[in-house]
Amino acid sequence: MSTRDLVLSALFAAIIVALGILPPITLGFIPVPITAQSLGVMMAGVVHGARRGTIAVLIVLVLVAIGLPVLSGGRGGLAAFAAPTTGFLIGWVFAAFVTGYLSERLVKSEQSALVQTVGFFLAAMIGGIVVLYAFGIVYLAVAAQLGLAKAFLGSMAFIPGDVVKAFVAALVGRAVMVGYPLLPVRS
Amino acid sequence: MDIRFEGAGVSYGARVVLAPVTLQLTEKRVGIIGLNGSGKTTFARLINGLTKPSVGRVIVNGRDTADAKAILTDVGFIFQSPQNQIILPVVRDDIAFGLKSRGYKPAEITTKVEAVLQRFSAAHLADRRAHELSGGELQLAALCSVLATGPDILILDEPTNQLDLKNRCLVQRLVEGLPENAIVISHDLELVADYERVLVFHEGNLVADAPATEAIRRYKEIASR
Amino acid sequence: MKSLFVEGNSAMHRLSARAKLLALAALGVLLFLSANLLLLALAVLATATIYFSIGLPARSALARLKPIFLTILVVALFSLAFNPWHVAVVALLRLTALMLFAAAVTATTTIAQFIDEITLLARPLERLGLLRADDVGLAVGLVVRFVPEILGRYQAIREAHAARGIKVRPTTVLVPLIILTLRDADNIAAAIDARGVRRHVNLRTR
Numbered sequence: 001m002s003t004r005d006l007v008l009s010a011l012f013a014a015i016i017v018a019l020g021i022l023p024p025i026t027l028g029f030i031p032v033p034i035t036a037q038s039l040g041v042m043m044a045g046v047v048h049g050a051r052r053g054t055i056a057v058l059i060v061l062v063l064v065a066i067g068l069p070v071l072s073g074g075r076g077g078l079a080a081f082a083a084p085t086t087g088f089l090i091g092w093v094f095a096a097f098v099t100g101y102l103s104e105r106l107v108k109s110e111q112s113a114l115v116q117t118v119g120f121f122l123a124a125m126i127g128g129i130v131v132l133y134a135f136g137i138v139y140l141a142v143a144a145q146l147g148l149a150k151a152f153l154g155s156m157a158f159i160p161g162d163v164v165k166a167f168v169a170a171l172v173g174r175a176v177m178v179g180y181p182l183l184p185v186r187s
Numbered sequence: 188m189d190i191r192f193e194g195a196g197v198s199y200g201a202r203v204v205l206a207p208v209t210l211q212l213t214e215k216r217v218g219i220i221g222l223n224g225s226g227k228t229t230f231a232r233l234i235n236g237l238t239k240p241s242v243g244r245v246i247v248n249g250r251d252t253a254d255a256k257a258i259l260t261d262v263g264f265i266f267q268s269p270q271n272q273i274i275l276p277v278v279r280d281d282i283a284f285g286l287k288s289r290g291y292k293p294a295e296i297t298t299k300v301e302a303v304l305q306r307f308s309a310a311h312l313a314d315r316r317a318h319e320l321s322g323g324e325l326q327l328a329a330l331c332s333v334l335a336t337g338p339d340i341l342i343l344d345e346p347t348n349q350l351d352l353k354n355r356c357l358v359q360r361l362v363e364g365l366p367e368n369a370i371v372i373s374h375d376l377e378l379v380a381d382y383e384r385v386l387v388f389h390e391g392n393l394v395a396d397a398p399a400t401e402a403i404r405r406y407k408e409i410a411s412r
Numbered sequence: 413m414k415s416l417f418v419e420g421n422s423a424m425h426r427l428s429a430r431a432k433l434l435a436l437a438a439l440g441v442l443l444f445l446s447a448n449l450l451l452l453a454l455a456v457l458a459t460a461t462i463y464f465s466i467g468l469p470a471r472s473a474l475a476r477l478k479p480i481f482l483t484i485l486v487v488a489l490f491s492l493a494f495n496p497w498h499v500a501v502v503a504l505l506r507l508t509a510l511m512l513f514a515a516a517v518t519a520t521t522t523i524a525q526f527i528d529e530i531t532l533l534a535r536p537l538e539r540l541g542l543l544r545a546d547d548v549g550l551a552v553g554l555v556v557r558f559v560p561e562i563l564g565r566y567q568a569i570r571e572a573h574a575a576r577g578i579k580v581r582p583t584t585v586l587v588p589l590i591i592l593t594l595r596d597a598d599n600i601a602a603a604i605d606a607r608g609v610r611r612h613v614n615l616r617t618r
Contacts, residue, residue, distance in 0.1 A: 006547055018566065059551045067521065082510040275556075275557055316560075
């Protein structure tokens with residue numbers, strides 16, 4: 001891994017950590033504030049692509065594991081992995097990977113702004129919701145003995161919020177690509 | 188010190204960033220001046236191997252820069268931006284980190300860290316967090332980190348660019364007193380005003396190579412065109 | 413950023429990081445193999461005793477666990493609505509015992525010790541060419557180093573918004589925050605390479 005890749009990933013990990021510390025930001029048309037840390041995970045994928053995006057999220061998990069309170073709310077340490085929602089935490093890695101993988105392949109520089117944004121939105125939805133929730137729900141079902149159906153039911157309430165986040169991630173991802181492209185291009 | 192440029196130049200595709208240069212640097216103090224984009228930073232980065240020549244070669248103290256690992260022990264590099272050089276949260280750890288990666292044992296590391304802090308009267312910065320330091324203090328910390336590993340050539344790329352007057356004077360005094368060989372790129376002409384040799388770059392070419400007074404005169408000529 | 417390590421001289425403090433991590437893993441396996449309410453209740457008691465004996469004042473000890481325990485509780489209550497009661501209690505006890513021991517390990521192991529363990533674990537991966545083991549410590553250091561800078565940058569962007577009478581929105585704030593932060597990467601990487609810190613890396617020209 002080149003030094004530049006390492007630094008880019010570490011800096012984005014730092015952004016994800018900062019997002020856990022900063023107060024939630026309100027989206028104009030919806031009065032509900034967006035808690036930004038999981039948004040950060042989606043953005044890791046749309047900004048950096050699969051490889052660096054995944055490494056950034058892995059670095060965040062290492063920080064949690066070694067005892068730094070970097071998760072929103074000041075959570076951290078190995079105890080954070082004892083929660084029944086740990087599947088969502090571990091799922092972050094795969095979410096960033098899939099979001100990044102799809103971003104690299106769906107979004108091209110020749111496309112119009114709208115098409116690019118839709119591409120990023122799809123990538124963020126599939127990675128940040130479908131894949132993430134798969135891990136979260138399965139772990140919830142097993143570790144908390146909830147059973148798949150109930151775990152699924154319980155998690156549904158959070159999906160609308162995450163759809164909004166996917167939308168924000170798409171807008172941000174596209175704007176960053178225009179201002180400072182870092183997304184590897186793969187066909 | 189013995190730095191030889193043998194027809195060394197840098198191009199990116201068709202764009203010539205630095206036209207081939209042939210010269211030898213042995214002076215204790217060498218200044219490099221020129222407008223932005225003149226190729227002066229590229230020239231300096233060829234010396235420590237951060238940038239490799241597209242043509243020709245650069246030999247530093249007998250070693251070709253193409254062999255990257257060997258160079259870095261001889262040549263230290265101080266960058267413009269104070270905050271991007273301290274990479275660990277606490278100054279002391281940052282200084283130690285460079286030594287650790289060179290394979291020094293913990294006891295040796297502690298000795299060397301203390302020694303370099305003493306040398307620059309920077310002991311008061313040792314346990315401070317980088318985030319809380321001023322630009323000048325950061326450059327001071329960076330000097331400690333880079334010189335802790337004992338390079339005998341130090342390149343400084345516009346070291347006072349982002350500093351206020353007080354810190355500029357501080358860094359100027361520090362550079363003056365360095366026993367190491369120093370190659371200084373600077374927009375601040377005062378910094379290099381009494382150097383025995385100053386190189387002037389313009390649009391990728393070396394246009395003057397003379398003692399400071401003459402070189403600065405030539406530079407002002409070019410800049411006012 | 414304050415770490416969750418707490419100074420002290422308890423038995424847990426004196427154990428090696430590796431021993432504690434192995435014990436945690438073993439505990440996890442054992443907890444999930446058993447569905448015996450009594451055993452699990454005893455496990456909670458034992459791990460609680462360990463956790464509260466490491467030297468943390470009771471208030472902060474409880475405060476640390478609050479968010480995590482709350483999640484465990486909420487999920488257990490949810491489970492209660494659909495499952496036989498002892499299934500929910502088993503889950504509650506298992507996760508609580510795990511949480512307590514994990515928190516005890518975190519509080520009695522320094523960051524440096526953790527990084528040493530991870531670096532050791534990563535060495536075999538080094539041979540596979542996947543990563544450099546020492547990069548773990550460097551990555552952690554870089555994050556802790558630059559988080560305050562990013563927070564400062566956020567404040568600066570917010571102030572600029574206020575000065576121009578613009579409302580703070582994700583796109584207007586996050587975009588410059590990300591771009592300005594990532595733009596520094598090249599300079600930071602150059603400084604790292606110039607110090608020869610990642611010695612076995614091939615230096616590129618650009």
